[in-house]
Structures are given as structure tokens and as C-alpha cells.
Amino acid sequence: MATATTWAQDIITCDLNCDKPVQQFCNSCQVGLCEDCINKHVKGLKSMKHDIVPFTKRTVQLVFPQCTSHSHQRCEGHCQQCDVPVCMKCVMSSQHKGHDIVDMADIITAKKERIKRETEEIEGDIISKNKKQDSDVEKISTCTAHFSGLIKKGKDQRKQWHLEVDDIFDHLDTLTQSLRDYQITALKSYQSQLRSQNSSMIQTVEENKEILKSNNVSDVNNYKSKLTEFRNIPQVPDVTLPSLKTNTIQGRELSLELEEYKAKLTQSTLSSLTDEASNVSITELLKEAKVITNISANIEPLYKVACAGSDRAWINGTDKMLRCVDIYGTVTDSVTSTCMDFPGDITVNRQGELIYSDAANRTVNIVRHGKIETLITTPRGWHP
Incomplete structure (x- = not known):
């Protein structure tokens, strides 16, 4: 059997x-x-x-392509000037007279040797380097653990603070998670590039091996090298891990700092706060301003901006459209206003609802649940 x-x-x-x-x-x-x-x-x-x-x-030999100009003829040569396969009748014709004709078998031998060398380099060197780079991307777990520690540490500190400062820690959590998501996304994107390239190289190696086994001239002659592409292994992104700095002076001051974000709670009497506020000028306040991030809004010119929390903003240009963008510049929501050209101004109320003025129609409008409602209509002659 x-x-x-x-x-x-x-x-x-x-x-x-x-x-x-x-x-x-x-x-x-x-x-x-x-x-x-x-x-x-x-x-x-x-x-x-x-x-x-x-x-x-049977006799094992190369399979030359059929000549498109002469029946019953196979192209055993290649015209260098015209860069086309040619048969013996083509060589004798006036079209290729005096041209440099190279034996197709020599071309195929040389190309197969090149394919063999490239395949050996991809299989023996580049794939192993790619795998090593992939195995080195262990920063994802470290990064995740680090940010988890930051969030836990922030929550531990929150217990020492008064309930009135919850907004500070909400902001801290959002910023930490945004930083974590940004770093991990960059690392995962890099890892995905490595694995995609590795998969492509393995597939190319298998295809090249099939070509090397083939006696079909067209298969070998149509080979396109990917060696230069595979040699360019992506570089590991530079990941920086922020630290949470805290300071506690019992009964006097509480503070924390994460990257550019700082928060401080100091005990003080109402009278001292009033005196301090009266002595602070607008110029002094402006000295504290800092650039947190640059967002590509893709609007030219950018006309109005209204912040909606710490990670989103409503913007508009010189058209009817109002767009909500996140800190990465991605449009997350949009509204077409009732204006003839563009809104005169925009803002966001405490509930996060978008409000805009329509000068031509003399109205102030609010966007609720995706629908536009009129809040105020001004008398004739007045424009909001």
C-alpha cells in the first residue's frame, strides 16, 4: 500500500x-x-x-517569447537601441539594421545572477536586520507602564488636594493620556512599517526564487528590483518620557508639573487675593503666555478661533463653514452657518455649545444637537 x-x-x-x-x-x-x-x-x-x-x-531550455512581427519565430536576441526582443528575421530587417543585438540567453543569465545576489542579500541580511529592529521596539510596554504610573501618581496626589481643584487633575489626566497616545501611536506606526516591509521582503524572496526556477524569458526580463527600497529600514522614532514633578508644603502650598503644564494651589486670604489681582496689569499677564502646540488648520486665511476645552477648537475662515479641530489638526465636526459670507465672530458657552453671529441677518445663533437656533435678533440698524 x-x-x-x-x-x-x-x-x-x-x-x-x-x-x-x-x-x-x-x-x-x-x-x-x-x-x-x-x-x-x-x-x-x-x-x-x-x-x-x-x-x-525532452530537452530543458529557455522559452523565448514569440515574435510579434514574424510568425513561427521566437525572439532569441535583444536590440539594445530599440530595447525590444527580436528574432532572426527582425535582425535582417531594415528596422534593426546596424543595431547592437545581444543574445537573449546572455541577458537572462546576467539578470538571473543579479536576482540571485539580491535575493541572497534580502534573505540573509536585510530580513534579519529588520527582525532585529522589530524585536528592539520594546519601548511600547515601558512607555505604557510609565504613563500608567503617571496617571496613578496623579490620582494619589489628588487625595491631598481640595475638591475645588478637580479641574486641574482632569486636565492633567487628559494631557498625560494625549502624550501617551501620541508616543505609543508613533511606536506602533513604526512597528507596523517594519512588519509590513518584512512581509513584503519575504514575499519578494519567494517570488524571486520562482523566477530563478523559471525558464520563461518574460518572467525574468520583467523583473523589477526592490533592493534599494528594502535597504532603507525605517529609523526608530525618538520617544521622550515626561515626568510628573510634585511639591507639597503642608498647610501652605501644593504644586505639580508635567511638561509645559503647571498647577499650584496656595492658601491665601480673600483680601490678599483682591489686592494681588488689582495690582496685576494686562502686560504682566501676557508675559505668562506660552505656545502649547501648533495646529495645522488648513484654512487660509484663518479668521476666528474659539477654544472648546483643552484639546479642541472651533475655527472659521472666509466661507460659511465652521469646523471643529483637535490638537492634531483633524476635523472632528463641522457646521454650515446661515451667513451670506462668513460669521462675524464665534465663541463657546460653558456647556460647550457653539455660538456665532450673523451680521447680515442681525442674529446671534447657537448650535444645539447639530441644529442651528436663533438666540438674539437685533433691531434694524444694529448688527452683532
Whole structure:
């Protein structure tokens, strides 16, 4: 029984998608044929000559492409000036007279040698480097653990602070999570690039190996090198891990700092606060201003901006559209105003609802649940 199984597995079947055993071989096309498929093969390529021999007397050789200009001819040469395959009749014609004709077999040999070298480099060197880079990306877990520690530390500090400062810690959590998401997204994107490139290289290696096995001139001649692309392994992104700095002076002051965000709680009497506020000028307040982030709004010119929390803002240009963008510049919401040209001004109320003025229609409007409602209509002659 074992002998019969082995014999069945060793049977070579017809190359024309036929399950019958091969009996004949076309030396011209390098395909095995059963008795029933010989005529089918010859009729399918009427313009070509076919050297049909018993399979045991087959000759392994290159399969040259059919000449498009001369029937019954195969292109065994390549015209360097015209960069096209040519047959012997083409060489004798006036079209290629005096041109440098190179033996197609020499071209294929040279190309196969190049494919072999590139495949060996990809398989033996570049793939291993790519895998090493991928295995080195262990910063994701470290980054995740670090930010988890920051959030826990922030929550521990919150217990020492008065309930009136919850807004500070809400801001801290949002900023920490945004920083974490940004760093982890960058690392995962890099890891995805590595794995995608590695998968592509493995596929290319398999395809190249099939080409190296092939005797089909067109397969080899159409080979396109990806070696330069694969040599450029992406660089690991520079990930910086922020630290949470805290300071506690019992009964006097509480403070924390994360990157550019700072918060401080100091005990003071109402009278001292009033005196301090009266002595602070607008110029002194402006000295404290800092650039937190730059957002690409893709609006030219940018006309109005209204912050909606710490990570979003409503903006508009010189058209009817109002857009809500996040800190990455992504449009998360949009509203088409009732204005003839563009809103005169925009703001956001305590509930986070968008409000805009329509000067031409003399109205102040609010956007609630995606619908525009009129809050105020001014008398004739007055424009908001």
C-alpha cells in the first residue's frame, strides 16, 4: 500500500490544467502534455513551431517569447537601441539594421545572477536586520507602564488636594493620556512599517526564487528590483518620557508639573487675593503666555478661533463653514452657518455649545444637537 501511494505522488500531470499523466513534451514551449492535450496546445499557439517529443526525450531550455512581427519565430536576441526582443528575421530587417543585438540567453543569465545576489542579500541580511529592529521596539510596554504610573501618581496626589481643584487633575489626566497616545501611536506606526516591509521582503524572496526556477524569458526580463527600497529600514522614532514633578508644603502650598503644564494651589486670604489681582496689569499677564502646540488648520486665511476645552477648537475662515479641530489638526465636526459670507465672530458657552453671529441677518445663533437656533435678533440698524 505504501509503495502504491509513493508511486501516485510521483506521477507528473499535464501542464494544461489537466489531471492526466504527461506523455509528451513540447521542447519549444517547455510544457508537459498528455495525449489528449497535444492538439489543444498546438491550436492555441498556431503561429509558433512546436517540437513535440516523448517526455523521456525532452530537452530543458529557455522559452523565448514569440515574435510579434514574424510568425513561427521566437525572439532569441535583444536590440539594445530599440530595447525590444527580436528574432532572426527582425535582425535582417531594415528596422534593426546596424543595431547592437545581444543574445537573449546572455541577458537572462546576467539578470538571473543579479536576482540571485539580491535575493541572497534580502534573505540573509536585510530580513534579519529588520527582525532585529522589530524585536528592539520594546519601548511600547515601558512607555505604557510609565504613563500608567503617571496617571496613578496623579490620582494619589489628588487625595491631598481640595475638591475645588478637580479641574486641574482632569486636565492633567487628559494631557498625560494625549502624550501617551501620541508616543505609543508613533511606536506602533513604526512597528507596523517594519512588519509590513518584512512581509513584503519575504514575499519578494519567494517570488524571486520562482523566477530563478523559471525558464520563461518574460518572467525574468520583467523583473523589477526592490533592493534599494528594502535597504532603507525605517529609523526608530525618538520617544521622550515626561515626568510628573510634585511639591507639597503642608498647610501652605501644593504644586505639580508635567511638561509645559503647571498647577499650584496656595492658601491665601480673600483680601490678599483682591489686592494681588488689582495690582496685576494686562502686560504682566501676557508675559505668562506660552505656545502649547501648533495646529495645522488648513484654512487660509484663518479668521476666528474659539477654544472648546483643552484639546479642541472651533475655527472659521472666509466661507460659511465652521469646523471643529483637535490638537492634531483633524476635523472632528463641522457646521454650515446661515451667513451670506462668513460669521462675524464665534465663541463657546460653558456647556460647550457653539455660538456665532450673523451680521447680515442681525442674529446671534447657537448650535444645539447639530441644529442651528436663533438666540438674539437685533433691531434694524444694529448688527452683532
